[in-house]
Amino acid sequence: MTLAPHAPAPPAAARTWTRVCAYADLLPERGAAALVLGRQIALFRTFDGEVFAVGNRDPFSGAYVMSRGIVGSRGAEPVVAAPMHKQVFSLVTGVCLDDPMAALPVYPVRVAGGVVEIDIATAGEVSAA
Amino acid sequence: MKIVVAGYGPAAHRFADTLTGRGFAGTLTVIGEEPRHAYDRVALTSHLSGPPGTVDLTYPEITGIGAIRLGDRVTAIDRAGRAVTTAAGHREPYDVLVLATGSAPFVPPVPGAGRAFVYRTIDDLDAIRAASAGATSGVVIGGGLLGLEAADALRGLGLATHVVEMAGWLMPRQVDEGGGAVLRGHIERLGLTVHTGVGLDRIEDDRVVLADGTEIPADVVVFSAGVRPRDELARECGLAVGPRGGVVVDEGMRTSDPAIYAIGECALAGGAVYGLVAPCFTMAEVAARRVLGEDVAFTGADTSTKLKLLGVDVASFGRLSGALDVTYMDPVGGVYKKLFVSDDARTLLGGICVGDATPYTMLRPLVGRELTASPSDLLFAGAGAAMTGADFPDDAQVCSCNNVTRGEIGKAVSDLGVTDVAGVKKCTRAGTSCGSCVPTLAAILAAEGVTLSKALCEHFDHSRPELFDIVRVRGITTFSQLIAEHGRGRGCDICKPVIASILASLGGGHVLEGEQAALQDTNDHFLANIQKNGTYSVVPRIPGGEITPEKLIVIGEVARDFGLYTKITGGQRIDLFGARVEQLPKIWRRLVDAGFESGHAYGKALRTVKSCVGSTWCRYGVQDSVGMAIALELRYRGLRSPHKIKSAVSGCARECAEARSKDFGIIATDNGWNLYVGGNGGFKPRHADLLASDLSDEALVRTIDRFLMFYIRTADRLQRTAAWVEGIGLDYLREVIIDDSLGICADLDEAMARHVEGYFDEWRATIDDPDKMRRFVSFVNAPDVPDPSIVFETERDQIKPVLVEVSRS
Numbered sequence: 001m002t003l004a005p006h007a008p009a010p011p012a013a014a015r016t017w018t019r020v021c022a023y024a025d026l027l028p029e030r031g032a033a034a035l036v037l038g039r040q041i042a043l044f045r046t047f048d049g050e051v052f053a054v055g056n057r058d059p060f061s062g063a064y065v066m067s068r069g070i071v072g073s074r075g076a077e078p079v080v081a082a083p084m085h086k087q088v089f090s091l092v093t094g095v096c097l098d099d100p101m102a103a104l105p106v107y108p109v110r111v112a113g114g115v116v117e118i119d120i121a122t123a124g125e126v127s128a129a
Numbered sequence: 130m131k132i133v134v135a136g137y138g139p140a141a142h143r144f145a146d147t148l149t150g151r152g153f154a155g156t157l158t159v160i161g162e163e164p165r166h167a168y169d170r171v172a173l174t175s176h177l178s179g180p181p182g183t184v185d186l187t188y189p190e191i192t193g194i195g196a197i198r199l200g201d202r203v204t205a206i207d208r209a210g211r212a213v214t215t216a217a218g219h220r221e222p223y224d225v226l227v228l229a230t231g232s233a234p235f236v237p238p239v240p241g242a243g244r245a246f247v248y249r250t251i252d253d254l255d256a257i258r259a260a261s262a263g264a265t266s267g268v269v270i271g272g273g274l275l276g277l278e279a280a281d282a283l284r285g286l287g288l289a290t291h292v293v294e295m296a297g298w299l300m301p302r303q304v305d306e307g308g309g310a311v312l313r314g315h316i317e318r319l320g321l322t323v324h325t326g327v328g329l330d331r332i333e334d335d336r337v338v339l340a341d342g343t344e345i346p347a348d349v350v351v352f353s354a355g356v357r358p359r360d361e362l363a364r365e366c367g368l369a370v371g372p373r374g375g376v377v378v379d380e381g382m383r384t385s386d387p388a389i390y391a392i393g394e395c396a397l398a399g400g401a402v403y404g405l406v407a408p409c410f411t412m413a414e415v416a417a418r419r420v421l422g423e424d425v426a427f428t429g430a431d432t433s434t435k436l437k438l439l440g441v442d443v444a445s446f447g448r449l450s451g452a453l454d455v456t457y458m459d460p461v462g463g464v465y466k467k468l469f470v471s472d473d474a475r476t477l478l479g480g481i482c483v484g485d486a487t488p489y490t491m492l493r494p495l496v497g498r499e500l501t502a503s504p505s506d507l508l509f510a511g512a513g514a515a516m517t518g519a520d521f522p523d524d525a526q527v528c529s530c531n532n533v534t535r536g537e538i539g540k541a542v543s544d545l546g547v548t549d550v551a552g553v554k555k556c557t558r559a560g561t562s563c564g565s566c567v568p569t570l571a572a573i574l575a576a577e578g579v580t581l582s583k584a585l586c587e588h589f590d591h592s593r594p595e596l597f598d599i600v601r602v603r604g605i606t607t608f609s610q611l612i613a614e615h616g617r618g619r620g621c622d623i624c625k626p627v628i629a630s631i632l633a634s635l636g637g638g639h640v641l642e643g644e645q646a647a648l649q650d651t652n653d654h655f656l657a658n659i660q661k662n663g664t665y666s667v668v669p670r671i672p673g674g675e676i677t678p679e680k681l682i683v684i685g686e687v688a689r690d691f692g693l694y695t696k697i698t699g700g701q702r703i704d705l706f707g708a709r710v711e712q713l714p715k716i717w718r719r720l721v722d723a724g725f726e727s728g729h730a731y732g733k734a735l736r737t738v739k740s741c742v743g744s745t746w747c748r749y750g751v752q753d754s755v756g757m758a759i760a761l762e763l764r765y766r767g768l769r770s771p772h773k774i775k776s777a778v779s780g781c782a783r784e785c786a787e788a789r790s791k792d793f794g795i796i797a798t799d800n801g802w803n804l805y806v807g808g809n810g811g812f813k814p815r816h817a818d819l820l821a822s823d824l825s826d827e828a829l830v831r832t833i834d835r836f837l838m839f840y841i842r843t844a845d846r847l848q849r850t851a852a853w854v855e856g857i858g859l860d861y862l863r864e865v866i867i868d869d870s871l872g873i874c875a876d877l878d879e880a881m882a883r884h885v886e887g888y889f890d891e892w893r894a895t896i897d898d899p900d901k902m903r904r905f906v907s908f909v910n911a912p913d914v915p916d917p918s919i920v921f922e923t924e925r926d927q928i929k930p931v932l933v934e935v936s937r938s
Contacts, residue, residue: 033909035911040916046619063663072618083659088622
């Protein structure tokens with residue numbers, strides 16, 4: 001699937017939110033892996049409290065380890081570095097900033113009543129193609 | 130095309146290497162008479178610097194283009210039939226024949242010469258070493274470059290050594306009388322005896338007798354009285370040879386027979402025979418490229434030399450005479466510098482340096498050019514002060530070993546975007562042989578407007594040592610405070626682990642405490658080493674490699690119960706592979722209960738202190754290496770540093786623990802311990818340098834304390850001690866940590882004392898803390914479900930990860 005970054009999202013009412021974990025389970029500037037409907041998701045909580053959800057599979061190594069990367073910023077972009085070989089990915093678009101041909105799927109995510117929920121159905125995999 | 134090379138020394142090796150590097154498609158047969166592959170003859174003396182078999186001078190092997198036949202020799206050339214015959218009876222046809230037969234040491238026809246040695250091959254040196262066993266005195270005939278090398282070798286073998294030079298002073302081809310006198314002073318201070326202006330009369334059974342009647346006791350006699358080109362093959366088959374020897378070649382290295390080339394020391398090019406390695410390499414490259422059809426020429430060579438002989442810098446360049454000269458002589462300090470200039474004192478012609486070769490690097494490229502400062506300024510203010518990289522004209526040769534000009538380096542910057550010395554080396558080969566031009570390369574980069582940024586990453590403009598000082602002096606304890614006050618953004622995978630390491634080195638408590646946990650790379654975050662399929666490996670500490678049977682059994686049981694792959698590491702420990710994150714605490718509960726603690730294999734920290742079995746068991750051991758290794762490993766365990774730190778302790782000079790390949794290595798002596806620092810295995814191996822000798826236990830520990838703390842404070846990110854020691858220099862290191870020239874030793878000592886006192890086992894503290902345990906789950910919403918992507922198969926009765934298909938969908 002190829003979607004532009006921030007493609008027009010389906011209306012909020014059309015989304016299917018799946019509860020994943022308590023917001024408090026996420027540590028600031030660190031990731032956590034989640035298993036949602038059989039898919040591996042990497043959740044991140046950034047310094048300012050925002051939550052991001054991307055695929056947990058590192059496209060370069062093939063291992064499911066993205067949640068264990070170091071969270072930080074490149075310019076104004078919140079990013080995570082793959083723990084295997086340190087390629088840096090945008091948490092907003094999923095695109096690899098060091099090799100834009102590679103990308104992680106990104107998932108809509110929200111915090112409702114202290115609970116982190118994601119919309120697993122509308123993964124946007126951003127591709128340069 | 131079939132090429133045959135007669136001889137397999139440095140020139141032949143470079144010839145073959147150039148052919149392969151340029152895609153030669155024919156076959157090549159190299160016939161070498163020595164029973165070994167080509168080796169670095171320039172470094173020959175170092176063959177004797179270690180025990181037999183420990184110093185390897187062999188050049189990289191050349192593969193893929195035919196045969197190398199060792200221990201055979203070409204005995205005749207059949208020019209009409211285009212074939213050579215060899216001592217072993219082979220007949221080898223050729224389309225092109227290359228003579229690279231080198232030269233032979235000249236042995237003067239004096240009585241008793243038969244019992245003297247020469248100094249040319251590894252076999253010669255082995256014979257000298259054998260003859261020196263039990264001997265007490267040695268004489269070297271010849272006080273040139275090679276003669277002094279030989280004298281150094283004899284001195285190293287423990288002989289009372291004399292040098293006899295027929296000319297009026299030492300190294301007459303490189304330096305003048307004044308330089309020779311200063312050099313003599315250096316050499317006599319080392320305990321050698323020098324005789325000049327006198328020849329040899331005869332050699333007797335236990336002595337040599339000089340022409341003036343002087344008798345010198347001599348168990349071992351070495352001739353180093355010049356060399357003669359080995360041109361017999363060429364003579365016998367009718368090729369043109371020079372009146373004083375050497376196969377005559379044109380500027381394409383071709384002999385009087387167009388199918389035969391000659392290169393290296395056997396060739397007479399432009400009326401000269403060259404004995405230095407750089408021109409021989411150039412000849413080899415020219416011949417190889419001619420064979421491949423390129424239009425290149427050998428038009429003579431720069432015979433400048435810069436070397437360190439018996440610890441003394443000796444250098445000369447350009448012409449060693451001139452209308453005017455400026456001389457600086459300091460017999461007390463042992464320094465002699467002389468520049469030759471044109472009669473208007475405006476053009477540099479050449480120079481000589483003894484005891485201080487700094488003018489060489491900067492001034493040699495300026496030979497034949499107008500000076501930008503007065504000759505005395507160049508000598509006294511230091512060449513570096515008077516010159517910048519911009520002063521070099523484009524056609525000035527900067528690297529004489531690889532013939533690279535100033536202009537080519539400028540081009541690497543402007544056209545190829547090179548931004549550092551490493552890039553220049555890679556693109557141009559400048560600075561990759563003797564390295565003496567590396568400071569010039571840096572100056573040229575600066576002149577080209579390249580600024581070498583010290584910024585750690587986009588978040589900090591400071592280098593790691595600067596950040597260390599900021600954190601230490603200001604007492605900063607969190608990354609957030611540091612980046613808010615001294616950086617920008619929210620950090621990255623470069624700066625966060627660096628700051629985490631700095632905070633840990635300064636006693637920041639547990640690496641997973643509070644905000645620090647978020648800074649850690651995945652290895653430090655899970656206190657284990659990530660492997661290719663996302664599982665981790667576990668390395669319990671086994672100090673000094675000593676372990677009880679009970680503990681070995683526990684490791685075996687843990688590995689069996691958790692289905693882990695086990696392998697013995699190079700650091701005398703056991704690595705357990707294939708643990709999932711949620712298994713790590715369970716594994717460590719078992720290990721901690723059995724008395725194990727973290728081995729810090731995952732950290733930029735002290736890894737292991739290897740040891741040999743030492744004097745407790747070994748019949749050769751002179752000290753208890755195991756006991757010392759354990760004490761050191763326990764003292765420095767958990768010490769976070771800019772990169773990993775490895776160590777080893779050997780119980781005697783046989784060095785079974787391989788201590789000289791370590792960041793700090795200790796070798797026992799009869800009187801205590803020798804401490805070596807800055808060793809490395811890995812990508813760029815380096816032998817550690819001797820920092821201090823015959824230390825007591827207490828002095829050893831104190832010196833290592835300071836070495837490590839000074840390294841931790843001042844090294845760059847991911848800089849191993851090898852590069853750090855090379856950067857600051859061994860002398861400076863000694864001044865700081867032994868002579869306390871900066872007055873910081875008490876501070877370093879105290880910092881280490883704090884580390885030792887503050888140590889606790891990271892893994893025990895982790896499994897005892899429910900908050901730190903929260904991270905050890907497979908999935909935040911399904912903590913007991915194992916990661917379904919982790920799959921193993923079996924190989925040699927153990928697990929092995931099933932490789933995941935990597936696709937970039």
